[in-house]
Amino acid sequence: MKEDPIIIIGGGLQGLATANALLDRGEKVLLLERNSGVALETSFANAGMLTPSQAQPWNSVSDIISILSGIGKKDSSMLIKLREFPSLFFWGMGFLLNSSKSRYLSNTDNICRLAQHSLELTRKAREEYKLHYDHSSLGTMKIFRDELSFIKGKKEAERLNDHGITFTCLEVKDVVQVEPLLDDISDQISGGIIFPEDEVGDAYKFCTELEKIIRQKGGRIHVNTEVKKILFHKGKVNSIVTDRVEIKASRVILASGSWSNKLLSNTRLNLPVRPVKGYSLTLDISTLSDKPKMAIVDEGIHTAVTPLGYLLRVAGTAELAGFSEEIHQKRIDYLNRTLENIYPSICSNLDLEEGSLWYGFRPMSIDGMPYIGLTKIEGLFLNTGHGHLGWTLAMGSADLLADIMTGKDPKISAKPYLTSRAL
Numbered sequence: 001m002k003e004d005p006i007i008i009i010g011g012g013l014q015g016l017a018t019a020n021a022l023l024d025r026g027e028k029v030l031l032l033e034r035n036s037g038v039a040l041e042t043s044f045a046n047a048g049m050l051t052p053s054q055a056q057p058w059n060s061v062s063d064i065i066s067i068l069s070g071i072g073k074k075d076s077s078m079l080i081k082l083r084e085f086p087s088l089f090f091w092g093m094g095f096l097l098n099s100s101k102s103r104y105l106s107n108t109d110n111i112c113r114l115a116q117h118s119l120e121l122t123r124k125a126r127e128e129y130k131l132h133y134d135h136s137s138l139g140t141m142k143i144f145r146d147e148l149s150f151i152k153g154k155k156e157a158e159r160l161n162d163h164g165i166t167f168t169c170l171e172v173k174d175v176v177q178v179e180p181l182l183d184d185i186s187d188q189i190s191g192g193i194i195f196p197e198d199e200v201g202d203a204y205k206f207c208t209e210l211e212k213i214i215r216q217k218g219g220r221i222h223v224n225t226e227v228k229k230i231l232f233h234k235g236k237v238n239s240i241v242t243d244r245v246e247i248k249a250s251r252v253i254l255a256s257g258s259w260s261n262k263l264l265s266n267t268r269l270n271l272p273v274r275p276v277k278g279y280s281l282t283l284d285i286s287t288l289s290d291k292p293k294m295a296i297v298d299e300g301i302h303t304a305v306t307p308l309g310y311l312l313r314v315a316g317t318a319e320l321a322g323f324s325e326e327i328h329q330k331r332i333d334y335l336n337r338t339l340e341n342i343y344p345s346i347c348s349n350l351d352l353e354e355g356s357l358w359y360g361f362r363p364m365s366i367d368g369m370p371y372i373g374l375t376k377i378e379g380l381f382l383n384t385g386h387g388h389l390g391w392t393l394a395m396g397s398a399d400l401l402a403d404i405m406t407g408k409d410p411k412i413s414a415k416p417y418l419t420s421r422a423l
């Protein structure tokens, strides 16, 4: 063990999980977060699903067609801004290359393996530290609007079953039995698939719980601290410059999500991660007499509706629009419509305008897998690029990185996720 602390840049799911994993291996950590608290960016109000069952990356041919058909349209669930084309060109090429059947399938398998490892560690942490984050272990249910997508969904589930993902296909009447509030739309669905081992939980609450544990273990977390630059000397990390001070450092982990690239601008490293903006709307359903129990994924439109304690969250949509802070009313209408299409009777008893709207920037890699491990620069490590599955993959990714950094054998092979495949 070295004496100086490992500096972790970013206090979202990845930074916090990494800090915790390193402390468990006897390392000292200093986590720096530019915001006034942890997990106020992409880890704040995501869909809350821990789903090895959704290990498929987003570069399937059907997703790509959906993205392309959204160009220029504001009312699609996916959108790409023409002005972003230059910055997306090489990333987009890599994204397309990874849509070949063989790569798509092997990337799915790798994500699934890491997701399962991660979920196991999330459960373990919950029990060990008695974490409260409105979790539910009821599983998740995918619903299908037509026979063809139901057949496709069953095939995908069967493939994941080879990795031990269990599932049950449900006829419409069984879907309604599992979630009686879906009775309103029973004539519009072809069936469902339930994944009993998936979990659900509030990622923000998990992060704040983890923050407490990290501090109790002696880890330091400095909020309101923006890292402006990482300085290098002779191919090695030398120090980091924050908005207040320069700190000597020999080991730095970039866990800055979609912003990780900015801190590499003084290097030759070109990290293929781009922000994919998504929205969520969270409603207080405490006054409803009948509340949904089960997290639902409406397949095909990447939209999820998740009960989290007394809240109901609908999340989804994907915009390749850089870090645009613009809120598109059409995207909000889309989420409202989605909720109405799943739970019409609930919506008639709620004022959707009172919901809390949020957006975050998924750090999307070209192959759907995170970048974990050492870069070509000595002392500079990454844990980023978790895209649409950063909650599902957080504890497992941190575990791999901590093992790599401390010279231990990772519990699953780290090879597919290593940073060296890109940098």
Ligand SMILES: Cc1cc2nc3c(=O)[nH]c(=O)nc-3n(C[C@H](O)[C@H](O)[C@H](O)COP(=O)(O)OP(=O)(O)OC[C@H]3O[C@@H](n4cnc5c(N)ncnc54)[C@H](O)[C@@H]3O)c2cc1C
Pocket (backbone or CB within 6 Å): 009, 010, 011, 012, 013, 014, 015, 032, 033, 034, 035, 038, 039, 040, 041, 042, 043, 044, 045, 046, 047, 048, 049, 050, 051, 225, 226, 227, 228, 255, 256, 257, 258, 259, 260, 263, 277, 278, 279, 280, 304, 315, 316, 359, 360, 361, 362, 363, 383, 384, 385, 386, 387, 388, 389, 390, 391, 392, 393
């Ligand atoms: C709508 C939506 C729904 C989603 N649903 C799910 C889901 O159901 N399940 C799932 O598994 N995943 C989901 N995700 C994905 C998941 O939320 C992300 O993958 C995850 O939050 C990324 O975590 P992170 O720590 O990498 O990034 P972030 O949470 O964005 O954290 C990065 C942190 O780094 C900080 N930072 C950046 N630059 C600096 C700097 N220079 N100095 C100091 N600090 C800095 C930022 O302030 C930020 O706090 C969803 C995402 C979205 C947008």
